[in-house]
Amino acid sequence: MSASTPIPPSSAAAHLAAGVLGAPGNEVRLSVEQASYAYLPNPSQAPLFTLEATSFQARPGELVAILGPNASGKSTLLKLISGALRPLSGRVLLNGFSTGSLDPRTRAQRIAVVQQESRLLFPSRVWEFVLQGRHAHGRSLRFESADDIIIARGALARVGAEHLIERWMDQLSGGEKQRVILARALAQQPLLLLLDEPTLHLDVGAQMDFLEVLRRLAAQNHYTVVVVTHELNLAAEYADQVVLMQRGKVLRTGSAAAVMQREILEQVFQASLSVEIGASGRPRITVLSGSLGKQGLSR
Amino acid sequence: MKPLTLRSLLIRCGILAAVLFVSVFIALKLGAVPVSLYGLGRDIIRVALGYSSDLSTDYRLIVFDIRMPRILLAIFVGASLSVAGTSFQALLRNPLADPYVLGVSSGSAVGAILALIAAQHLDLPPLVSGLLTPLGAFLGGMATIAAVYFLGRREGQIESGTLLLAGIICVSFLSGIITFLLNTLSLRDRGGMSFWLLGELGTPLPASLRWFLVLGFFVAAAAIYTTASDLNLLLSGEQEAMHLGVDIDRVRLVVYIGASVLTGLAVSVSGAIGFVGLLVPHIMRVIFGPDHRVLLPTAALGGAIVLVLADALARTVVAPTEIPVGAVTAIVGAPLFIYVLRRRSA
Numbered sequence: 222m223s224a225s226t227p228i229p230p231s232s233a234a235a236h237l238a239a240g241v242l243g244a245p246g247n248e249v250r251l252s253v254e255q256a257s258y259a260y261l262p263n264p265s266q267a268p269l270f271t272l273e274a275t276s277f278q279a280r281p282g283e284l285v286a287i288l289g290p291n292a293s294g295k296s297t298l299l300k301l302i303s304g305a306l307r308p309l310s311g312r313v314l315l316n317g318f319s320t321g322s323l324d325p326r327t328r329a330q331r332i333a334v335v336q337q338e339s340r341l342l343f344p345s346r347v348w349e350f351v352l353q354g355r356h357a358h359g360r361s362l363r364f365e366s367a368d369d370i371i372i373a374r375g376a377l378a379r380v381g382a383e384h385l386i387e388r389w390m391d392q393l394s395g396g397e398k399q400r401v402i403l404a405r406a407l408a409q410q411p412l413l414l415l416l417d418e419p420t421l422h423l424d425v426g427a428q429m430d431f432l433e434v435l436r437r438l439a440a441q442n443h444y445t446v447v448v449v450t451h452e453l454n455l456a457a458e459y460a461d462q463v464v465l466m467q468r469g470k471v472l473r474t475g476s477a478a479a480v481m482q483r484e485i486l487e488q489v490f491q492a493s494l495s496v497e498i499g500a501s502g503r504p505r506i507t508v509l510s511g512s513l514g515k516q517g518l519s520r
Numbered sequence: 521m522k523p524l525t526l527r528s529l530l531i532r533c534g535i536l537a538a539v540l541f542v543s544v545f546i547a548l549k550l551g552a553v554p555v556s557l558y559g560l561g562r563d564i565i566r567v568a569l570g571y572s573s574d575l576s577t578d579y580r581l582i583v584f585d586i587r588m589p590r591i592l593l594a595i596f597v598g599a600s601l602s603v604a605g606t607s608f609q610a611l612l613r614n615p616l617a618d619p620y621v622l623g624v625s626s627g628s629a630v631g632a633i634l635a636l637i638a639a640q641h642l643d644l645p646p647l648v649s650g651l652l653t654p655l656g657a658f659l660g661g662m663a664t665i666a667a668v669y670f671l672g673r674r675e676g677q678i679e680s681g682t683l684l685l686a687g688i689i690c691v692s693f694l695s696g697i698i699t700f701l702l703n704t705l706s707l708r709d710r711g712g713m714s715f716w717l718l719g720e721l722g723t724p725l726p727a728s729l730r731w732f733l734v735l736g737f738f739v740a741a742a743a744i745y746t747t748a749s750d751l752n753l754l755l756s757g758e759q760e761a762m763h764l765g766v767d768i769d770r771v772r773l774v775v776y777i778g779a780s781v782l783t784g785l786a787v788s789v790s791g792a793i794g795f796v797g798l799l800v801p802h803i804m805r806v807i808f809g810p811d812h813r814v815l816l817p818t819a820a821l822g823g824a825i826v827l828v829l830a831d832a833l834a835r836t837v838v839a840p841t842e843i844p845v846g847a848v849t850a851i852v853g854a855p856l857f858i859y860v861l862r863r864r865s866a
Contacts, residue, residue, distance in 0.1 A: 305762065329765030336763075342613050342755040343810040348521040353753055357765025364813075365523040374521075386521055409764070 251279040255311035281443040286456035289466035295449040329357035333406035335416040354408025376407035396427035432459045536821035547832040595824040600786040602823025604779040605797020610751040618798035619783040623690030628787035631660020658784030719793030719846030740781040748812040793846045795853020
């Protein structure tokens with residue numbers, strides 16, 4: 222089975238037991254080709270925000286970080302990739318299919334999105350929440366199968382949250398909750414995992430734990446992971462590829478070392494910074510003036 | 521980890537069906553004319569076996585021709601309003617949503633009254649004019665939920681407080697219209713002020729309408745039930761539900777039309793009975809949890825139980841006078857509304 226084929230539920234248990242979701246491949250999985258977008262609340266007025274033509278590619282097992290100041294278009298780009306928005310021009314392809322033209326069910330079988338906040342109207346248990354990830358794989362009126370339960374348990378185990386299975390969602394700490402939300406996304410058995418500022422409300426330790434889990438999942442299970450984040454040092458440490466954005470435009474894409482250079486970061490974030498190469502061979506960013514008070518820059 | 525199975529769903533529904541059966545017995549027994557429980561059981565069997573001629577005419581009239589149809593009507597109306605309330609709460613992500621609070625019931629009442637007026641002037645055959653009332657009620661309810669939905673949106677998001685305010689405004693406005701219509705026009709049959717504004721179950725139902733109502737209920741409730749798992753995901757928000765594979769537009773369409781049909785049918789035969797659609801889903805959620813695959817059928821049965829008992833109370837509490845059943849549900853329901861509101865803002 223190739224890395225790009227969704228696994229039928231019947232064979233999912235065997236694959237989970239083996240710990241892999243497919244063989245590694247070198248083909249391009251996600252391809253953003255000159256995709257642009259404009260928010261037009263009223264067609265007769267000028268657009269409120271424009272995302273200029275953007276291109277980059279990602280392979281299975283790759284972790285891409287989208288960086289940039291507030292209102293630079295990071296979340297818009299993520300929505301274009303997820304298919305929630307359709308590009309004005311250009312296209313976003315996942316294994317050759319345009320993400321915006323997939324029906325919601327097929328899309329949810331291939332793309333999982335972890336959003337900034339997940340507020341529940343009525344409390345539910347962790348296992349109920351994770352089983353929601355199986356929704357797109359079943360008929361609308363069915364009951365969860367034995368495979369669904371194995372997959373949900375496996376997803377919780379892979380994010381190190383199996384012990385939380387009987388807990389209530391509203392009684393979890395920020396870090397625990399974020400892991401459970403990630404487990405629900407994994408239960409979708411996606412090819413592409415999109416995360417919008419997943420570490421926003423986490424402390425430094427929990428942030429590093431979370432990125433560590435993502436890094437491991439991408440490597441072991443060959444997910445393509447795209448993370449929108451404000452945390453420059455986390456991106457520098459964990460990303461295979463960095464997409465740096467400013468005012469609706471992609472300034473640079475490439476490896477962390479190639480993109481995260483002092484001049485360009487200072488210009489984008491309007492702060493005085495120093496960039497050193499750490500022991501891991503990856504850049505390390507420190508805020509020198511701190512006058513703009515950007516959160517997370519000095520970590 | 522105990523995921524829902526068909527067996528556990530049927531057991532829960534079976535328990536509630538048994539409670540409903542007992543409630544029907546209690547309601548048949550209670551009333552201005554006393555009936556013994558033993559005698560009642562014996563006579564139901566007799567009627568079922570076709571020996572109804574053995575019973576005295578008065579007795580048969582009271583129990584089987586007056587109380588029984590009224591109880592069946594309460595079952596139908598209670599189930600309809602509860603299912604509508606449950607689905608509105610999920611779709612609008614608002615635990616305070618209910619057909620009455622949102623103004624859908626009042627909109628249905630206006631639609632029904634206009635249909636009754638039209639029927640008087642059009643001189644249609646009885647069956648058609650009979651169907652015109654539930655149709656008018658459905659259209660009135662549908663128009664109101666559309667209005668409340670658009671008034672309650674802010675920057676593309678449904679805002680909980682604004683939605684409720686929009687509902688309250690609609691209720692006041694439509695109550696004004698109802699009062700105006702009833703005071704200026706005379707309606708030949710159904711239609712006192714308390715019927716339309718508070719709701720009553722005492723008005724006899726035209727026989728031709730009964731099967732239509734039952735059919736309408738099952739079609740609308742079944743359509744809503746096909747969205748049960750989607751509604752579970754909608755509790756975390758429309759965006760998240762979409763990413764998990766929910767076709768939001770389809771669910772919205774099915775639930776709005778289905779819930780408006782249920783409300784319209786209920787209001788056209790009983791007026792605007794309030795708070796059943798609020799009260800029952802909350803009770804069932806506490807007992808059975810928030811999974812809509814369980815919640816929708818248990819809310820239907822629970823709604824039937826609550827309204828059968830509330831109507832029994834309305835008939836007997838100041839016997840031989842009756843109070844409108846809507847007064848009973850409002851007296852119990854309004855404090856619960858305040859409780860949920862305060863717990864949410866705490």
